[in-house]
Every structure is written in structure tokens, then in C-alpha cells.
Amino acid sequence: KPRKKLSDRAVYPFRAHKANDFSILKKSKLAPIGAWELANHSNHHIFSQCKISDQFYVTGSSDCTFKIWAMSTEYFVTPCNKSCGVSLKTEDFKDPRQKKKPFKLVFSSDETWHKGFVTACTSFVRDELYNMLITGDGEGKIIASYFDFEFGSGKFERIEKIFTQEKAHDGPVLKLERYGTTDNVVSCSSDMTFAFWNIIKGQCLNKVKKHKSP
Numbered sequence: 001k002p003r004k005k006l007s008d009r010a011v012y013p014f015r016a017h018k019a020n021d022f023s024i025l026k027k028s029k030l031a032p033i034g035a036w037e038l039a040n041h042s043n044h045h046i047f048s049q050c051k052i053s054d055q056f057y058v059t060g061s062s063d064c065t066f067k068i069w070a071m072s073t074e075y076f077v078t079p080c081n082k083s084c085g086v087s088l089k090t091e092d093f094k095d096p097r098q099k100k101k102p103f104k105l106v107f108s109s110d111e112t113w114h115k116g117f118v119t120a121c122t123s124f125v126r127d128e129l130y131n132m133l134i135t136g137d138g139e140g141k142i143i144a145s146y147f148d149f150e151f152g153s154g155k156f157e158r159i160e161k162i163f164t165q166e167k168a169h170d171g172p173v174l175k176l177e178r179y180g181t182t183d184n185v186v187s188c189s190s191d192m193t194f195a196f197w198n199i200i201k202g203q204c205l206n207k208v209k210k211h212k213s214p
Contacts, residue, residue, distance in 0.1 A: 044063040050122050056069060061117070122134050122177055133145045136173025136176050140170055143161055175187070179196065192211045195208070
């Protein structure tokens with residue numbers, strides 16, 4: 001917590017380092033444990049990510065695809081299990097003898113979806129029944145899809161397009177976000193605009209250009 005002096009600190013010792021103990025902070029490191037998964041995107045850059053119903057993970061890449069991964073109930077708390085799972089280790093991703101992996105690839109888009117880098121994605125549950133996935137790419141295209149899986153087992157069933165807008169923006173789609181609890185999604189782009197879309201009706205409700213830079 002901020003204080004007038006570094007020595008005048010107020011932190012909980014069991015939850016945080018002392019504010020002036022920089023020697024400990026210098027030694028801290030981030031250890032990547034999931035780099036193995038990147039090979040499934042042909043070593044391209046990951047531009048976007050989101051979760052679907054706390055059960056699946058979506059990654060969008062510069063290989064012009066998005067991929068959907070099932071999160072293993074052995075490791076993660078999902079709607080299909082109540083246990084806390086186990087701690088992730090590097091061996092869980094890389095050990096070929098490990099039968100169950102933290103993530104399992106269940107869907108990969110092809111050229112009929114996006115032809116540009118998948119630069120944005122978001123998802124939400126509609127009316128507590130339908131899982132929606134919205135993706136955007138570097139050519140300004142937006143696709144809204146219906147995503148279905150078996151709730152009891154968490155098994156992926158299908159994904160189906162319901163709305164496609166080829167030139168939603170004149171530049172790459174940088175961000176997608178649901179507006180409140182409605183069927184509307186807000187998109188923003190490097191063309192200095194943001195737009196509101198009703199993804200069920202397939203309509204652009206409004207496009208606003210109030211910025212002078214992306």
C-alpha cells in the first residue's frame with residue numbers, strides 16, 4: 001500500500017514482500033510451463049485469447065486460425081467438476097508418457113473462417129443456454145458463432161457461424177467485448193472507429209469515429 005516513505009509500509013508478510021526488500025524481487029522469475037502448446041499454431045504469434053464458459057480456451061494467431069482447447073478437469077476447476085485440480089508442472093506438457101494433458105485441441109478453424117491474423121476474440125453465455133464466440137481479424141472481418149458442448153462430460157460437439165461481416169472495419173479488429181448483458185458486441189479497430197453490433201440479427205447498430213489515432 002502506498003505510504004509517504006518506503007519504510008512506512010503496511011503489508012501482510014504472508015501475502016506480499018516487504019516494500020523495500022528489492023533483493024527478493026530481483027531474484028523472482030517467471031517460469032513458462034505451457035510453451036509446448038504453441039507448436040500447434042505452427043510457431044506463429046498468439047494475438048488474442050478468451051475462455052468459453054470456464055471449460056474451453058480459445059487462442060487466435062498470426063497463422064490466420066483460431067483454436068479451441070478443452071481444459072482438463074484433472075487440472076482445472078470447470079463446470080463439469082468440483083475438485084480444485086492439481087498444480088501444473090512443465091512435465092505435464094512435455095512428457096510423452098503423460099496420457100492426460102492440461103489442454104486438448106478440439107477445434108481448429110480453416111480458410112473458410114479467417115484469411116487474416118485472428119487479432120481479437122471474446123465469448124459469452126446467452127440466456128444461460130447458448131455459448132457465443134466472436135472473432136475478428138486483421139482484414140476487419142468479424143464472425144459470430146454458436147458453440148455447443150455436452151455439459152455433463154464437457155465434450156465438444158459443434159461450432160456454427162451465425163453472422164459474418166466481411167468489412168466490419170477498414171483496419172484490423174483490435175478488441176471485441178460484449179456490451180452489458182445484451183446481444184450486442186462492441187468492436188474497435190486501428191481505423192480509429194468503434195462499432196456496436198447485434199450479432200443475433202447481424203446488424204451494425206452504430207459506428208463512431210471520435211479518435212485521431214488507433
